[in-house]
Amino acid sequence: MRTQTNVFKRLETTCIDVKVESPTIKTLVLQCPEDFEFRTGQFVQAGLMGIGEGPFTPSSSHYDKNPIEISIMRVGYMTERIHQLEKGTTVTIRGPYGNGYPLDAFKGKHVLIVGGGVGLAPLRSLMLTLVHDISDYAGITVCFGARTPEDLIYKDQLAVWTEIDGLDLHLSVDQVPEGQEWKGKTGVVTTLLKPLEIDRKNTVAAVCGPPIMMKFATLSLLELGLEPSAIYLSMESKMYCGVGLCRHCTIEHYFACKDGPVFTYDQFENPEAIWV
Amino acid sequence: MVVFTEDFVCYIESLLDSHEIYAPVYRADAATPFLEAWKGREKSGNPVMDSIRTLDPPKLLFFPARNDPLIEVLPGRRIILGVKNCDLQALRLLDSALLDNEFVDPVYKNMRESSLIIATDCTEPGDTCHCILQGYEPFPESSFDVSAAVVGDRVFLSSGSSRGNEFLADIQNKLIVQETSVPLHDALARQRKKTREELEEINSQWSSSGKQETLDLFSRDAVDSCIECGGCNFICPTCYCFLMNDESQGSVHSLVRTWDGCQLRGYGRVAGGSNPRPDLHERFNHRYSCKFKYMFKQFETNGCTGCGRCSDVCPARIDVREAMRIIKKQQQVRA
Numbered sequence: 001m002r003t004q005t006n007v008f009k010r011l012e013t014t015c016i017d018v019k020v021e022s023p024t025i026k027t028l029v030l031q032c033p034e035d036f037e038f039r040t041g042q043f044v045q046a047g048l049m050g051i052g053e054g055p056f057t058p059s060s061s062h063y064d065k066n067p068i069e070i071s072i073m074r075v076g077y078m079t080e081r082i083h084q085l086e087k088g089t090t091v092t093i094r095g096p097y098g099n100g101y102p103l104d105a106f107k108g109k110h111v112l113i114v115g116g117g118v119g120l121a122p123l124r125s126l127m128l129t130l131v132h133d134i135s136d137y138a139g140i141t142v143c144f145g146a147r148t149p150e151d152l153i154y155k156d157q158l159a160v161w162t163e164i165d166g167l168d169l170h171l172s173v174d175q176v177p178e179g180q181e182w183k184g185k186t187g188v189v190t191t192l193l194k195p196l197e198i199d200r201k202n203t204v205a206a207v208c209g210p211p212i213m214m215k216f217a218t219l220s221l222l223e224l225g226l227e228p229s230a231i232y233l234s235m236e237s238k239m240y241c242g243v244g245l246c247r248h249c250t251i252e253h254y255f256a257c258k259d260g261p262v263f264t265y266d267q268f269e270n271p272e273a274i275w276v
Numbered sequence: 277m278v279v280f281t282e283d284f285v286c287y288i289e290s291l292l293d294s295h296e297i298y299a300p301v302y303r304a305d306a307a308t309p310f311l312e313a314w315k316g317r318e319k320s321g322n323p324v325m326d327s328i329r330t331l332d333p334p335k336l337l338f339f340p341a342r343n344d345p346l347i348e349v350l351p352g353r354r355i356i357l358g359v360k361n362c363d364l365q366a367l368r369l370l371d372s373a374l375l376d377n378e379f380v381d382p383v384y385k386n387m388r389e390s391s392l393i394i395a396t397d398c399t400e401p402g403d404t405c406h407c408i409l410q411g412y413e414p415f416p417e418s419s420f421d422v423s424a425a426v427v428g429d430r431v432f433l434s435s436g437s438s439r440g441n442e443f444l445a446d447i448q449n450k451l452i453v454q455e456t457s458v459p460l461h462d463a464l465a466r467q468r469k470k471t472r473e474e475l476e477e478i479n480s481q482w483s484s485s486g487k488q489e490t491l492d493l494f495s496r497d498a499v500d501s502c503i504e505c506g507g508c509n510f511i512c513p514t515c516y517c518f519l520m521n522d523e524s525q526g527s528v529h530s531l532v533r534t535w536d537g538c539q540l541r542g543y544g545r546v547a548g549g550s551n552p553r554p555d556l557h558e559r560f561n562h563r564y565s566c567k568f569k570y571m572f573k574q575f576e577t578n579g580c581t582g583c584g585r586c587s588d589v590c591p592a593r594i595d596v597r598e599a600m601r602i603i604k605k606q607q608q609v610r611a
Contacts, residue, residue, distance in 0.1 A: 006345070006346060006348070006382045007379045007380070007381075007382065008345045008346050008382070008520075008531060009346065047522070048522075049522065049529045050522050050523070050524035050529035051522055051524075052521065052522045053522070054547075075546075075547040075548035076546075076547025076548060077547070078547070079547065211550075237544075237546075237552070238543075238544050238545070238546045238552075240518065240519050240520045241379075241518075241520070243377075243378070243379035244377060244378070244379060245373070245374060245377070245379060245381055245516075245518075246517060246518050246519065246520070246536075247516070247517040247538075247566075248517065248519070248536070248543070248544065250566070250570060252570065253569065253570035253573040253574055258378070258379075276550070276551075276552035276553075
């Protein structure tokens with residue numbers, strides 16, 4: 001009989017820094033146990049003892065093993081409590097879980113990264129991981145969008161990213177409310193995709209963001225001529241266990257936690273129904 | 277191996293010192309036996325060795341409705357007596373889902389490993405029983421340690437596992453083993469045929485579903501009468517969805533796992549309010565897709581074993597067989 005530690009057991013990490021990214025998003029910097037490792041695109045169940053836990057994908061490169069960074073949007077009770085925490089607090093994690101991005105399949109290809117809102121979190125991890133081995137890829141194009149300029153996250157790092165050779169960064173916001181400053185493009189993130197000149201035979205795309213954004217980004221990518229099998233979607237769903245037991249995250253017959261969270265568009269039998 | 281049923285029950289009773297025993301027993305005038313902790317004949321009455329599956333599914337004994345999965349519970353040795361084939365097949369599915377997984381459910385594993393399953397024949401199927409429509413027989417086919425088929429005053433014992441072998445070896449040492457005979461075998465075969473014929477009669481208006489491969493959406497009208505109680509989820513022997521919450525009392529924290537049901541509106545809802553299945557008919561469709569399609573793809577077995585409990589508990593009397601008929605009709609319309 002195989003021995004296994006209890007799948008629900010949580011590891012303790014220490015939050016050594018909290019960065020404010022936007023009015024609703026903060027990034028926690030977590031000092032993990034020494035042997036903790038993850039692959040980009042995998043997620044952890046992170047939370048606070050006695051409060052709760054939820055699935056979050058680290059936003060740092062998987063080459064930066066420790067500490068790791070997790071960007072969390074404040075939407076409910078647990079994330080509200082996480083936003084209140086101070087440096088030095090113990091944050092629990094379980095994992096890493098899920099498949100992550102298949103970097104071997106990306107090798108030699110042009111990688112197009114399309115993200116919106118807090119969906120930038122896993123994509124930042126992917127981007128930084130790809131940049132580490134940038135010569136392995138034909139190129140990296142990043143299209144990030146947010147609702148308004150102040151909702152755009154990782155603003156302090158954008159200047160550094162634009163300097164990276166081989167990385168092409170495009171930004172856009174849906175709208176610029178009065179009082180906010182924005183010199184870049186305005187419009188939903190899909191407007192960034194249309195003018196792109198891509199080698200559709202040699203491009204893969206990674207998409208993450210709110211369901212509506214992912215839907216239209218995917219349709220735009222198909223219009224650009226990408227194969228459904230070249231479109232990698234980071235699917236989020238309600239998850240409790242993270243390990244394929246509780247069944248809450250099922251998308252068709254897949255478990256988003258175990259079979260995903262990264263799926264290619266061609267994996268779904270009824271792709272119209274997955275955008276929820 | 278054949279022994280007198282009376283001797284067999286005495287033998288089971290002698291194991292009370294070293295085992296927790298669960299068995300079906302009749303309570304007052306109830307037509308369906310209850311699955312209870314059995315304390316011997318004097319206190320609990322005779323265990324029901326025939327009849328119909330118990331009111332509650334045996335999953336209760338392996339997958340408690342509420343527990344802290346971080347606390348390791350090592351139950352003593354347990355015997356679960358009188359499990360019918362519909363529930364054996366449900367356990368087979370739960371084993372696939374919770375044990376034969378990359379990640380093992382620690383509570384289910386401990387409960388399952390501590391238990392010896394003694395299965396019995398179904399002899400009095402109810403109006404909602406339809407194992408035969410799901411491709412199963414009303415007598416033990418697999419997933420038991422010991423099968424105990426009662427015929428008259430005797431019981432046929434056979435083993436389905438190495439643990440069952442050990443159990444029967446002990447019986448062989450302790451009880452007087454009866455001669456098996458052709459007439460006795462014929463009597464068992466006749467009894468099983470009779471039950472099967474009864475099931476065919478009960479289900480004559482419902483044609484065999486076979487394995488469902490595709491499902492269409494149920495319309496809003498088709499599920500109009502459902503009051504969204506979730507009873508069908510909780511009583512189902514193969515439903516095992518759960519949710520987890522943290523609870524605190526002072527500085528003591530615990531993780532509480534509770535059954536959840538996909539028919540309930542909050543099942544898929546996330547923080548912020550987004551819900552993948554806000555409408556009832558979507559949840560209905562999800563449930564039947566899960567039973568007849570997703571579980572088949574995941575575990576190579578349908579999620580319905582025909583026990584009929586969901587139809588029995590439904591306040592709106594929605595019959596799972598009617599749901600299957602809608603599915604079939606929709607498939608015919610499309611074809």
